[in-house]
Amino acid sequence: MIEFRNIWKSFGGQVVLRGIDLRVMRGEILFIIGASGVGKSVTIKHVVGLIRPDRGEILLDGQRIDDLDERHMYAVRRRCAMVFQHSTLLDSMTVLDNVALPLIKHRRLSSARAREQARAYLDRVQMSEFADLLPAALSDGMRKRVAIARALTMEPEYILFDEPTTGLDPVSARRVDALIRGLSRDLGVTTVVVSHDLTSIFSIADRIAFLYQGKVHALGTPDQLRRSTDEVVQQFISGRAEGPMETPGF
Numbered sequence: 001m002i003e004f005r006n007i008w009k010s011f012g013g014q015v016v017l018r019g020i021d022l023r024v025m026r027g028e029i030l031f032i033i034g035a036s037g038v039g040k041s042v043t044i045k046h047v048v049g050l051i052r053p054d055r056g057e058i059l060l061d062g063q064r065i066d067d068l069d070e071r072h073m074y075a076v077r078r079r080c081a082m083v084f085q086h087s088t089l090l091d092s093m094t095v096l097d098n099v100a101l102p103l104i105k106h107r108r109l110s111s112a113r114a115r116e117q118a119r120a121y122l123d124r125v126q127m128s129e130f131a132d133l134l135p136a137a138l139s140d141g142m143r144k145r146v147a148i149a150r151a152l153t154m155e156p157e158y159i160l161f162d163e164p165t166t167g168l169d170p171v172s173a174r175r176v177d178a179l180i181r182g183l184s185r186d187l188g189v190t191t192v193v194v195s196h197d198l199t200s201i202f203s204i205a206d207r208i209a210f211l212y213q214g215k216v217h218a219l220g221t222p223d224q225l226r227r228s229t230d231e232v233v234q235q236f237i238s239g240r241a242e243g244p245m246e247t248p249g250f
């Protein structure tokens with residue numbers, strides 16, 4: 001379980017998080033949603049130590065992780081993989097070598113063994129037939145799937161996705177949704193997804209946390225959020241642009 005306890009974070013004079021309280025339960029797919037700039041990416045970056053809180057605590061299976069040094073944070077990053085919005089694949093290496101690299105570097109497999117396993121991970125995301133291509137030859141959706149295969153090489157217990165379907169065409173987006181759902185179901189990975197994509201949200205989320213003004217403003221199942229009478233929640237999930245904005249006067 002990942003637990004955020006009263007997390008506060010400012011940048012310069014701007015207070016972004018104002019006491020985030022949230023528990024991610026084992027095995028679930030939890031979506032974090034909310035307006036652009038509300039602090040969704042900042043929230044999940046706390047889990048892997050890319051951002052440290054000004055105040056509050058983060059616990060992983062009951063152990064505090066917000067105050068760990070880099071050496072101990074490394075162990076956390078092996079358990080919690082993060083898939084970033086923009087591809088972080090190495091352009092000069094084939095798809096296969098991109099996925100084999102962490103197996104060689106972190107799991108210390110021989111090059112031949114790493115490549116063999118990398119193929120199996122690529123198969124898991126239906127990308128094995130593209131193993132010998134360079135990332136530049138792939139579509140965004142395909143690159144996303146390779147990035148997911150690479151994250152799986154660490155056999156993480158948790159995967160954090162930042163906007164996995166943003167910028168993808170609807171067919172690719174639904175494939176990524178199906179993949180996330182499948183990983184959760186087949187491997188039991190606990191999943192946190194930051195997203196704007198209403199289709200993903202309402203088709204694969206077990207629970208949704210809606211951030212507003214630096215806090216978890218609403219939390220519940222997709223059905224509970226759909227039925228919410230809260231005006232800001234309704235405005236977001238109905239995709240309406242009018243109504244109260246995150247930044248008044250913006």
Ligand SMILES: Nc1ncnc2c1ncn2[C@@H]1O[C@H](COP(=O)(O)OP(=O)(O)OP(=O)(O)O)[C@@H](O)[C@H]1O
Nearest residue numbers: 011012014016034035036037038039040041042043
């Ligand atoms: N490293 C940083 N230094 C300074 N400001 C930052 C930093 N990271 C985030 N911010 C600011 O914190 C706020 C929240 O950013 P964040 O990226 O979490 O938004 P978001 O909810 O993920 O938005 P989007 O949906 O557009 O991705 C923004 O105003 C952003 O400019």
Ligand SMILES: [Mg+2]
Nearest residue numbers: 040041042162
């Ligand atoms: Mg973001």
